[in-house]
Amino acid sequence: MSENQEKPLRICMISYRSNPHSGGQGVYIRNLAKALCDLGHEVDVLAGPPDPLLEGGARLIPVPTLDLYNPEALFRTPRIEELKDPVNLMEWLSISTMGYPEPFTFGFRAVRFLKNRLHDYDIIHDNQSLSYGIQQISQKIPTVATIHHPMTVDRKLAIRSVRAPWKKFKHLRWYSFIGMQKRVSRKLPRIITVSEFSKKDIAREYAISPSRFSVVPNGISTELFFPMPEIQREPGRLIVTNSADMPLKGLYHLLQALEKVSRTHSVRLTVIGKPKEKGGIEKLIRKLNIGHIIDFTGRIDHWQFVREYARASIAVVPSLYEGFGLPVGEAMATATPVISTTGGALPEVAGDAALLVPPGNADALAEAICELLDDPARRERLGAAGYARVHEHFTWKNAAEKTVETYREVIRDHR
Template sequence: MAERHRPPLRICLLSYRSNPHCGGQGVYVRNLSKALRDLGHAVDVISGPPLPVLDNGVRLTYLPGLDLYNPEDLFRTPSIRELADPVNLLEWLGVSTMGFPEPLTFGIRAFGFLRNRLGRYDILHDNQSLSYGIWALKDRIPVIPTIHHPITVDRDIAVRSVRSWWKKLKHLRWYSFIGMQIRVARKFSRIITVSECTRHDISREFAIPARRFRVIPNGINTGLFYPMPEIRRDPRRIIVTNSADMPLKGLYYLLQAIAGIAGKAPDLKLVVVGTPKPNGGVVKLIRRLGIGDRIRFTGRISDEAFVMEYARAGMAVVPSVYEGFGLPAGEAMACGVPVISTTGGALPEVVGDAGILVPPADPHALGAAIQRLMDHPDHARDLGMKGLKRVQENFTWRTAAIKTVEAYREVIHAHR
């Protein structure tokens, strides 16, 4: 039966953390919910802090937690009244012992909120909380999760990035929620993931048969990310957007690459969209390499300013060691910026032949690719055009939403 002749669905999209400015979770929730609504479906989003930015017609329900990782009030001490709530107490104890309890506690809160409201929905879509609370609902209503990439990769890279046994233990404690996520993920008959690479890696890391996965690539918001040909590009201006102090994102290797070619390009500049941790590893490395005059951190910027930064850039670099999909690569391509990317994770599936691909964790290869684009501006321009075309033809949120609805209906049918 054609989709247009089938009844619209009532969808509940759950997201334990939906920051619209950092990471991909908030981007996924906003764009997928809008695309589902545009197809005629009713969408409610239930989120913990920080909240997503949603479009008109998508209803938001806020499940407040302690929000102890809020950078404006980091690791605050909760009040006695707050800690009288057992779930809040569990969250505070988890954070106090260097853990990350938010997926667990969000799932408990979601269970309490939804258990008497399940009749409002046809399906629950869990955005990677993989919590016991969501598991507890799956026999009463169809549930499908999205797993963007195996968090075991983040954990292993973080542990290898430090030498001190104490710091290794801290990373292992932080990622201790993974055990819950693996146990819960194994209970679902269907799982959405965003690339063939992540299907393979999650299947291996979580011991889940590959046949249970439905690969649905993310879209790119081309209404937000688009070329601005009236703005002149600076061929020696590089843009990178990532979580600066996360080893997984590879900024350390890009900084080493910049230092390696600085002598050949005295006017080379790197713009980092983000904010470094005060006196963290990135700041210390910049100081040690002596390249502080070439690096600018934007801090948090508006969407309009973000697109302007892309418009001025001569190239975008995605130095990640691993990506489950690679939104920064797709967003740069949508702006017509030539892209240099590692082959970490699913990035080759996004970039294809529309960018330069180099091995991950290789500063020399990154530096050579940057030099190549600076020396050959015609090649850089061609890559920018190819990247824009690739995004327009392959990565739209409408296509992602249509495929997601197909997965919903499959799970709903199997649940009957």
């Protein structure tokens, strides 16, 4: 029986924290849920805050949590009534001791909600919580999980980025959930990941056979990211979509490159978002004395985001590692020429439609920026090539179809 003839599936996606505007996991859950609905399937998304802003018929089932990472009330003190719930108490105690408990505790919240509802679904799809609760659910109903990239990479880079032993310990404590994720992922029948590079790294880091993976590349939302030819690109303007202090994202290296480029070129950098107050990014900007050529946008709406791409002459993706590389794909969808590192799976997304440099190399990044600034014809060619590549290879419809193939395989094997 062909896919068109098989009955639509009833799918429950589980996502513990899914910001729809930042972070690959939030973008993933919002767009894949919509694409699955577009194929005719029924999709519920069991999600903690923030609201993933689902579209296209996917139904949100909000799961109350302490929401201690809400920037409007960061690490608030819970009320006594809230702490009477054992799951809330575990979450609060872990955070109070520098842990990151949300993947762990959300699994228990999912078990609690689904206890008498598992018969409503054909398959459960976990979005990288990989919690003991998901393992428990998988014993009763077909279950798959997406792992975007191995969190062991984040942990290694975070520990390497600091010198003080207490700071290294702090990172070790924060990433202590990784042990749980390794154990649970080995018990699940099928793992979806977003690139061949991620597959190899996860298989090695988590000790999972490569045969248990399905590689399903992410899509790029071309109805949300597109060229705006009516806006003129500003000479010398660069854009980067990452303002985080996380070493993994490589902004430190871009700032060092920017200082080098500014010695010979008139250049300005737009950073989408804002840095952590008194954090490493702010300190480095002061040290390099480049604050006058950097614009932090703060929080902006999506359409302003696309307009910022339209103004830029070059988009830079300086990440040390990406399991897929949505920033590369989104920039290419706007026909903005891209400079990207070769960190992780970024070359799989960029192909020959971007200028590639080694990760963590400010000199190479500076040289590539100067090279493109001096060559408008090449910028034009790269922008056109990137736009064509996204539309040919990275659609959410393709991602949804391949995901459904994995669902049906797991359902058949579970019977």
